[in-house]
Amino acid sequence: MRYALYRAAFYGGLVALWHVIHASGVLPPGVLPSPYEVAEDLAFGATEGGLFYGIATSMWRLLAGLGIAVGGGVALGVLMARSEAVNQTAGSLVLGLQSIPSIAWVPLAILWYGLTDAGIIFVVAVGAVFAVTINTYTGVRNIDPHHIEAARNMGAGGAQLLFSVLLPAAFPHMITGFKQGWAFAWRGVIGAELLFAFLGLGHLLYAARSLTDVSYVMAIMLVIMAIGLVVDGVVFRRAEDAVMSRWGLRR
Amino acid sequence: MKIEARGIRKGFRSGSHSLEALGGIDLGVEAGEFLCIVGPSGCGKSTFLRIAAGLDAADGGSLLFDGRPVSGTGPERIMVFQEGALFPWMDVQDNVEFGLRMAGLPRAERAEISARYLDMMQLSRFSRYYTYQLSTGMKQRVAIARALAMDPDVLLMDEPFAALDEGTRNLLLGEVQQIWARTAKTVIFVTHNVEEAAVLGTRIAVFGSRPSEVRAVVENGLPRPRAAGDPGLGPVKAEISAALGGAP
Numbered sequence: 170m171r172y173a174l175y176r177a178a179f180y181g182g183l184v185a186l187w188h189v190i191h192a193s194g195v196l197p198p199g200v201l202p203s204p205y206e207v208a209e210d211l212a213f214g215a216t217e218g219g220l221f222y223g224i225a226t227s228m229w230r231l232l233a234g235l236g237i238a239v240g241g242g243v244a245l246g247v248l249m250a251r252s253e254a255v256n257q258t259a260g261s262l263v264l265g266l267q268s269i270p271s272i273a274w275v276p277l278a279i280l281w282y283g284l285t286d287a288g289i290i291f292v293v294a295v296g297a298v299f300a301v302t303i304n305t306y307t308g309v310r311n312i313d314p315h316h317i318e319a320a321r322n323m324g325a326g327g328a329q330l331l332f333s334v335l336l337p338a339a340f341p342h343m344i345t346g347f348k349q350g351w352a353f354a355w356r357g358v359i360g361a362e363l364l365f366a367f368l369g370l371g372h373l374l375y376a377a378r379s380l381t382d383v384s385y386v387m388a389i390m391l392v393i394m395a396i397g398l399v400v401d402g403v404v405f406r407r408a409e410d411a412v413m414s415r416w417g418l419r420r
Numbered sequence: 421m422k423i424e425a426r427g428i429r430k431g432f433r434s435g436s437h438s439l440e441a442l443g444g445i446d447l448g449v450e451a452g453e454f455l456c457i458v459g460p461s462g463c464g465k466s467t468f469l470r471i472a473a474g475l476d477a478a479d480g481g482s483l484l485f486d487g488r489p490v491s492g493t494g495p496e497r498i499m500v501f502q503e504g505a506l507f508p509w510m511d512v513q514d515n516v517e518f519g520l521r522m523a524g525l526p527r528a529e530r531a532e533i534s535a536r537y538l539d540m541m542q543l544s545r546f547s548r549y550y551t552y553q554l555s556t557g558m559k560q561r562v563a564i565a566r567a568l569a570m571d572p573d574v575l576l577m578d579e580p581f582a583a584l585d586e587g588t589r590n591l592l593l594g595e596v597q598q599i600w601a602r603t604a605k606t607v608i609f610v611t612h613n614v615e616e617a618a619v620l621g622t623r624i625a626v627f628g629s630r631p632s633e634v635r636a637v638v639e640n641g642l643p644r645p646r647a648a649g650d651p652g653l654g655p656v657k658a659e660i661s662a663a664l665g666g667a668p
């Protein structure tokens with residue numbers, strides 16, 4: 170509660186400082202719009218609907234890409250953890266590919282898919298998949314061997330072992346992977362849309378830049394930040410808390 | 421299920437360091453027998469149980485169940501792990517029903533079985549608790565309930581009563597004897613507690629220190645039901661203690 174007050178005061182102060190700098194005229198005109206102009210652009214974007222359409226477009230691309238990344242990453246991570254042959258071969262490739270920023274996949278995506286949704290989804294998926302893979306691998310590797318032994322002793326094998334023991338036991342690590350994957354995916358989708366210049370929040374940003382509309386650029390950046398905060402700080406925080414306390418990893 | 425172990429050897433190697441845990445265990449367990457194993461810490465009791473459960477392979481020797489070698493593990497030989505090995509992502513009841521679910525039993529039947537054994541372990545109130553909400557002794561009781569629910573031919577119990585208070589332990593000593601008498605299961609029960617061994621065992625195998633062999637097998641024909649503190653246990657306890665304390 171006290172920190173909520175601090176936080177309100179902090180952001181209030183930041184906006185006030187912004188206003189003072191803008192009003193003082195120390196910066197050349199056109200560099201820093203007033204907070205009021207940015208708020209106005211936000212309101213305009215919201216009422217006119219373009220902003221929501223942009224958010225929805227970026228979100229569905231993100232969810233499609235992240236969905237592919239989660240499915241593929243979990244499968245690959247489990248395979249790597251359970252088979253040393255896969256780990257020694259595909260594992261090193263995963264580490265290498267992980268070091269490629271998602272934006273660097275854009276040229277290839279455009280060549281392969283053209284300026285389409287599929288291209289952007291590809292960039293999102295490939296940017297997020299390795300974080301999911303690596304965390305799933307770590308999670309499965311760190312399972313208490315007694316849990317696997319007890320399960321096998323009680324007759325679990327194959328798919329039963331996978332779904333009843335390996336995945337739930339690795340889940341606390343996996344959710345960290347999903348969180349990292351989401352972060353890569355969110356950055357990836359905005360970046361890809363900037364370069365694809367094809368709908369979405371990233372494209373709005375690009376369009377506003379073309380019109381040298383500084384306040385609209387800032388308004389969209391605020392939206393990107395706010396969505397990031399909500400997903401990280403609310404959705405993933407809650408999910409992680411629930412998992413950690415259920416698994417007895419935190420009281 | 422009759423179990424015959426002949427010359428079971430098992431060593432562990434870590435880097436250049438190697439350690440001979442079981443130096444040749446010869447042990448026969450009749451079908452329906454309650455065999456207790458006692459021995460100094462680190463002598464290889466858990467290792468022997470793991471081999472019997474099919475979780476580890478022996479380096480040498482032979483192990484026959486009803487005259488046949490068995491490879492791998494299976495639900496007819498259920499191990500109660502010294503560490504409990506409960507699944508933290510499941511509540512108590514789901515833990516107890518795990519093996520039943522793997523075997524494809526319908527929900528109602530599973531619920532009936534788990535309710536019976538949770539009641540026996542005095543855990544009915546805690547069926548929806550998660551493992552981090554349980555004390556060590558409660559976890560051990562859940563682990564016992566989970567094993568009993570499987571209704572295995574062979575029960576391999578690794579110090580399952582180690583963390584129990586005297587009251588609960590005495591109660592479970594009674595329950596385990598009853599279940600054993602009723603179901604004719606073959607039980608191998610590892611314990612550090614001489615009294616426990618004397619109460620439970622039809623025979624008590626005393627392991628020597630590493631590399632361990634069976635140092636003595638104490639026959640125990642005392643009438644049942646037996647309870648901790650029975651004065652009649654005295655001679656059997658003395659015999660076990662003598663075997664434990666004897667020879668280096």
Ligand SMILES: Nc1ncnc2c1ncn2[C@@H]1O[C@H](COP(=O)(O)OP(=O)(O)OP(=O)(O)O)[C@@H](O)[C@H]1O
Nearest residue numbers: 432433434439441460461462463464465466467468
């Ligand atoms: N996986 C392993 N790797 C290396 N050494 C092991 C392993 N498991 C057991 N040992 C060693 O084998 C010996 C026997 O271990 P074991 O757990 O069977 O003893 P124990 O008789 O059950 O002891 P306690 O009564 O303390 O439970 C010990 O010296 C231990 O260090």
Ligand SMILES: [Mg+2]
Nearest residue numbers: 465466502578
């Ligand atoms: Mg042990």
